[in-house]
Amino acid sequence: MADNGSPEEFLATAVDAAKKAGEIIRQGFYQTKNVEHKGEVDLVTETDKACEDLVFNHLKQHYPSHKFIGEETTAACGASELTDEPTWIVDPLDGTTNFVHGFPFVCVSIGLTIGKVPTIGVVYNPIMDELFTAVLGKGAFLNGTPIRVSSQTELVKSLLATEVGTKRDKLTVDVTTNRINRLLFKVKENLHGFLLLLHLENFKCITKFPLIKR
Numbered sequence: 001m002a003d004n005g006s007p008e009e010f011l012a013t014a015v016d017a018a019k020k021a022g023e024i025i026r027q028g029f030y031q032t033k034n035v036e037h038k039g040e041v042d043l044v045t046e047t048d049k050a051c052e053d054l055v056f057n058h059l060k061q062h063y064p065s066h067k068f069i070g071e072e073t074t075a076a077c078g079a080s081e082l083t084d085e086p087t088w089i090v091d092p093l094d095g096t097t098n099f100v101h102g103f104p105f106v107c108v109s110i111g112l113t114i115g116k117v118p119t120i121g122v123v124y125n126p127i128m129d130e131l132f133t134a135v136l137g138k139g140a141f142l143n144g145t146p147i148r149v150s151s152q153t154e155l156v157k158s159l160l161a162t163e164v165g166t167k168r169d170k171l172t173v174d175v176t177t178n179r180i181n182r183l184l185f186k187v188k189e190n191l192h193g194f195l196l197l198l199h200l201e202n203f204k205c206i207t208k209f210p211l212i213k214r
Helices: 007-029 046-062 071-077 096-101 170-184 193-206
Strands: 035-037 043-045 067-070 087-094 107-114 117-125 130-135 140-142 145-147 159-161 189-191
Touching: 007 046, 007 087, 007 096, 007 107, 007 117, 007 130, 043 046, 043 096, 046 067, 046 087, 046 107, 071 087, 087 096
Parallel strands: 067 087, 159 189
Antiparallel strands: 035 043, 087 107, 107 117, 117 130, 130 140, 140 145
C-alpha cells in the first residue's frame, strides 16, 4: 500500500483532518461571512480556503508523496489531472451556499483514490456531528453504525431528490429541467421545497464517494 499505509490508517488520518476542518466550519457557521463568487451562483468563503489549507497540510504531513486535488485550488489554478498515483480529493466545505445562509447541511468531503479507484471516503457534517466513512469493499458507516443502500428496486416507489446545479446558461438549465421532468413521471414522491434545501447537500456529500462494494 502507498506510503506504507493501510486502508485503516488512511481512513483514520482522513477522519482526523475532517474533524479539525469541521471545527473551523463550526466556529464560522454563526459568524458574518466574507463571500466571494466563483461563478454566477457558486460561492466561496474564507472558511472554504482555511479548511482546504488545513486538510492538505494535515494529509501532507502523513503522506508527502501523495497527490492532492482540492476544489478551491482547482477553482483558482485550473483542473488537475487524476493519475494512478494515490490522490487525495478534497471539498473542504461542501455546501457553501447552505453555510452562507445558515442551513446546517454542510460538510467536509475527503476521498482517496489509488490507481484512479476511490478507496477511502470521509464526509463530516460538524454542525450535526454526523461522520460518514467508507473503505473500498468494507461498507459504509454513519458514526460507526453500518449503513447500506435501499433495497427498493422500483423507481416509482422511490423518493427523488433533484438539483439544478451552479450553471445558469439556458442550455444547461433546459437539459437539467427536462431530465427532471422525465423522471417526475416515474417516481412517487419528489423531495422538494424547504426539505430539499436542507437535505440535498448531505445527499450530495454522502454519494460523492461510492465505496460500498460487496
